[in-house]
Amino acid sequence: MSIQIPRGTQDILPGEVEIWxxxxxxxxxxxxxxxxxxxxxxxFEHTDLFQRGVGDTTDIVQKEMxxxxxxxxxxxxxxxxxxxxxxxxxxxxxxxxxANQPTKLYYTGPMFRYERPQSGRMRQxxxxxxxxxxxxxxxxxxxxxxxxMSIYAELGLKDIKLVLNSLGDKESRxxxxxxxxxxxxxxxxxxxxxxxxxxxxxxxxxLDCKKDREHxxxxxxxxxxxxxxxxxxxxxxxxxxxxxxxxIPYVVDPTLVxxxxxYYHTAFEIMADGDGFxxxxxxxxxxxxxxxxxxxxxxxxxxxxxxxxxERVIMALKAQSKEIPVETALDCYLVSLGDxxxxxxxxxxxxxxxxxxxxxxxxxxxxxKAQFKAADRLEARFTAILGxxxxxxxxxxxxxxxxxxxxxxxxxxxxxxxxxxxxGR
Ligand code: HAM
Numbered sequence: 204m205s206i207q208i209p210r211g212t213q214d215i216l217p218g219e220v221e222i223w224x225x226x227x228x229x230x231x232x233x234x235x236x237x238x239x240x241x242x243x244x245x246x247f248e249h250t251d252l253f254q255r256g257v258g259d260t261t262d263i264v265q266k267e268m269x270x271x272x273x274x275x276x277x278x279x280x281x282x283x284x285x286x287x288x289x290x291x292x293x294x295x296x297x298x299x300x301x302a303n304q305p306t307k308l309y310y311t312g313p314m315f316r317y318e319r320p321q322s323g324r325m326r327q328x329x330x331x332x333x334x335x336x337x338x339x340x341x342x343x344x345x346x347x348x349x350x351x352m353s354i355y356a357e358l359g360l361k362d363i364k365l366v367l368n369s370l371g372d373k374e375s376r377x378x379x380x381x382x383x384x385x386x387x388x389x390x391x392x393x394x395x396x397x398x399x400x401x402x403x404x405x406x407x408x409x410l411d412c413k414k415d416r417e418h419x420x421x422x423x424x425x426x427x428x429x430x431x432x433x434x435x436x437x438x439x440x441x442x443x444x445x446x447x448x449x450x451i452p453y454v455v456d457p458t459l460v461x462x463x464x465x466y467y468h469t470a471f472e473i474m475a476d477g478d479g480f481x482x483x484x485x486x487x488x489x490x491x492x493x494x495x496x497x498x499x500x501x502x503x504x505x506x507x508x509x510x511x512x513x514e515r516v517i518m519a520l521k522a523q524s525k526e527i528p529v530e531t532a533l534d535c536y537l538v539s540l541g542d543x544x545x546x547x548x549x550x551x552x553x554x555x556x557x558x559x560x561x562x563x564x565x566x567x568x569x570x571x572k573a574q575f576k577a578a579d580r581l582e583a584r585f586t587a588i589l590g591x592x593x594x595x596x597x598x599x600x601x602x603x604x605x606x607x608x609x610x611x612x613x614x615x616x617x618x619x620x621x622x623x624x625x626x627g628r
Contacts, residue, residue, distance in 0.1 A: 211318070211326025221529040222520075223329075226358060226513055227311060230331050233354045237346065239307040239333050244288040246313065250278040255498055256287030258464025260405040267316040281315035285332045285510055286465070286492070287499070293336055294501035305337035314512075323483035323515050332489075332510030336496065339505040341438055344469045344491060345445030351473065351487055351509050352451055358516065359525050362477030363486065365452065368459035368470045369439035370407075371431045372493070376467065379430035380406055386424055393418065407460050426457040435468065442469055465492040469507065475519045486519060487511035534585065535621060536578035537564040540571055541591030548589055551599075554618045578604070585624065587617070 208214060215223055231241070250270050257263050269281040282288055289308055293299065298306045311331045318324050333350060335343050348365065355363055370376055383406035387394070391402050395414045402409070409415070410424060431439065446453055453471075461470050470490035489509025496504035520527065535555055539548040548564050555562040563581065565574045578586045588600040599617050602609045603624075612620045 209326070211320035211324075213325065213327075221531060222517060222527050223513055225527055225529065226516055227331065229357050230311070230354045231309070233350060233357060234309040234333065237307070237350045237353075239309045239335075239350070242289060242292065242308040242310050243312070244282075244285070244292050244310065247279045247281050248288055248291065250280040252287050252291055252499070253280055253283060256290065256465065256495060257284065258405070260401065260408065261463055263316060263463065267318055269315045269317060283316045284314055284463070285310050285312075285330055286334060286463075286495070286506075286508055289334045289508075290336070290495050290499050290501070290506065293334075293504075294496060294499050299337060299496075299502060299504055305335050305343065307333070307335045309333040311513075321482070323518050325512075325514055328512040328514050330510040330512050332508055334506055334508035336506040337504055341441035341469075342445055344442045344507055345449060345451075347489070347507050347509060348446060348453075348471065349449055349451060351489075351511070355473070355486075355516075358520065360516070360519055361523055362475065363519070364454060364474045364476040366456045366459055366472050366474060367443070367446075367453045368427065368456055369431060369435060369442075369468055370427055370460070370466050370470050370490070371435035372438075372467055375427070375431045375435045376407075378432075379425065379427045382425040382430060383407065383409065387420060390420060405464065408462075410458055410460050411462065424458075428455075428457045438468055461488060461490055465495045465498075466490040467493040471509070473511070475515075475522065477519075477523055483515070486515050532561075532582035532584060533563055533578075534560040534583070534624075535562040536574075536581060536583035536586050537562065538571060538574040538578065538586055538588045539564070540589070541594075543591045544589040544594050547594055551587070551589070551617065555621060558618050558622050560621060585621065587621075 234241075250268070253268060254264055259265075263283045268283055271279060273279055289310060293306060309332065312329065313327050314330050315327055317326060320326060333347060335347055352365065371379065384402060387398075387402060387406060387409060391399055394409070395412065398409045398412050398415055410421065415421065443453070459470055459472060468491040471488070472485050473487040474484045475486055476484070487509055488511075489507070491505065491507040493505050495506060496502065537548045537552055539545045552562055552564050565577060569577065575586065584604055586602045586604060588602065593599055594614070597614045598611050599614050600609060601612050601617070601620065
């Protein structure tokens with residue numbers, strides 16, 4: 204029996220991979236302009252990192268981690284998200300001590316969550332994310348939001364909605380937490396097992412429960428916005444004022460709670476708002492975190508970031524039938540006729556490529572007609588035809604496939620001639 208790909212993973216084949224490269228290219232270029240630098244952290248980390256960083260009561264830690272013991276009996280986990288690992292590195296490598304602050308980082312790579320796979324929900328998916336560490340200025344919140352909205356705008360994504368909330372500072376969150384406990388406790392037996400165990404540990408997560416979504420107490424639950432203290436209120440207002448100044452539209456949704464524990468103050472999600480999208484509409488999630496750096500052993504440092512998966516961006520682009528500019532055409536295809544010409548073409552091909560051109564030839568001893576067909580299929584802009592006779596005369600025939608124009612070129616000038624044709628990328 205042949206072996207199949209694991210559930211919730213995918214092969215990204217040529218033809219599709221160019222879309223990925225394009226999206227990653229746009230995202231990296233926007234990060235460059237915003238002065239964010241790339242960081243690469245390991246795919247697996249000590250399990251402790253996520254238990255402490257993401258939070259013991261979250262779905263991710265309780266149900267979704269790929270955790271294993273290595274041969275040295277250490278508990279390791281395939282990273283389910285990027286923030287905890289970036290903060291671990293920030294603390295371990297003392298990035299807080301560097302001259303340029305805040306530390307502005309971006310990352311991309313595979314993440315792993317044992318979820319029930321469906322369209323837009325994978326067990327291995329690729330996140331693109333940023334983290335800005337070391338500033339509690341609301342302008343950084345606006346910068347991070349402007350950055351992700353710019354990526355989407357430059358990709359041509361339409362019909363997206365930025366949903367914003369504030370979870371407040373510790374004092375506000377604690378007051379809201381108590382109000383939630385008081386609200387749900389008398390009727391908690393009507394809720395699912397998960398909600399019952401969340402009541403004391405993390406009552407905010409009850410608001411995010413899929414099973415009890417319709418329970419009447421959900422609609423009347425105390426809103427965090429009513430529990431924001433003056434400082435948290437002022438912070439949220441300033442973030443919104445910056446977004447207004449930048450003309451970035453948003454809606455405030457006081458029921459937006461994030462699935463990870465580390466958020467304080469600004470929390471946000473970006474949703475696909477158009478038709479033709481499946482059940483999963485969240486494209487991006489993020490927010491501000493206050494205690495995470497300290498919790499992972501660093502000095503008190505505020506941070507903010509977001510992550511989105513490339514899979515969901517592609518879904519959204521496809522749902523709006525967005526054409527993605529993908530350049531795969533060859534500059535030159537070498538056709539040869541005869542043994543000596545075939546041998547010479549190996550050298551010419553090497554020289555074309557060294558000169559920066561995208562070039563190829565036949566390796567299956569195809570007849571001349573089949574070689575021309577291959578040149579057509581590969582959308583070669585030029586075909587260069589070398590026969591044994593031409594080789595003796597020191598000539599090669601170059602055909603411009605767009606205009607049909609043919610020209611005999613001296614073999615020793617061939618590479619220079621091709622370089623002059625404005626090819627390469
Ligand atoms: P998250 O909301 O868990 O946040 O995930 C962020 C994004 O990752 C989601 O909006 C979605 O695009 C994508 N995603 C998550 N799970 C899957 C999945 N199973 N399949 C496909 N895509 C998925 C975080 O991960 C935080 N670390 C974000 C953050 C960065 N907060 C602050 N900084």
